[in-house]
Amino acid sequence: MANLPEMTKHRGFPGGMPGTGIQFTIRRANPKGVTPLKALPRRSRPGSKEHLVDTAFLHALWHHFGDEPFERGNLDAARLNLLFGREVIPAEKDFDPLSYQALLVINEKVARQSFPEAFEDVLEV
Numbered sequence: 181m182a183n184l185p186e187m188t189k190h191r192g193f194p195g196g197m198p199g200t201g202i203q204f205t206i207r208r209a210n211p212k213g214v215t216p217l218k219a220l221p222r223r224s225r226p227g228s229k230e231h232l233v234d235t236a237f238l239h240a241l242w243h244h245f246g247d248e249p250f251e252r253g254n255l256d257a258a259r260l261n262l263l264f265g266r267e268v269i270p271a272e273k274d275f276d277p278l279s280y281q282a283l284l285v286i287n288e289k290v291a292r293q294s295f296p297e298a299f300e301d302v303l304e305v
Contacts, residue, residue: 184209187280188253194240197233198305204237205254209280215257217277219265234262236305238291238298241268249283260284267291 187209196203224230237259241250249271252260260268271285292299 184211185214185280188251190244190250190253190255193244193255194236197236200229200233202233202259203256204240204259206256207254214278214280217252217257217260217264217282220261222262222266232305234259235295235298236303238263238267238286238295239300239303241286242291242298245286247286247288249285252280252282252284254280263291267294 190205193205195205222234224234241255244250267287267290268284269287271283276282297303
């Protein structure tokens with residue numbers, strides 16, 4: 181196997197949504213290259229399964245990192261892209277969407293408006 185880019189693994193972060201097969205983290209760096217972070221349109225509506233997954237992911241981000249900047253690391257790009265540019269934003273001016281070391285931060289004001297239940301101590305899934 182080729183040399184993979186260095187990637188921080190966020191120990192203790194949930195691997196995915198229980199009982200769904202939806203992942204929140206990846207096991208190893210992509211040998212074909214880093215998946216770029218970009219804002220994707222979100223089509224989920226409150227009460228839908230997809231909205232619950234987005235809520236659970238944001239809940240995990242908030243309870244793991246809080247309002248502090250965090251490294252992209254092994255967080256799944258597909259999940260991040262659904263929140264990127266709105267609830268999760270770059271934490272640095274020279275943000276590189278193709279870096280596992282890119283720093284992100286939760287835009288708390290927007291996130292609380294979009295997913296208020298993500299900030300509760302316990303999220304029922």
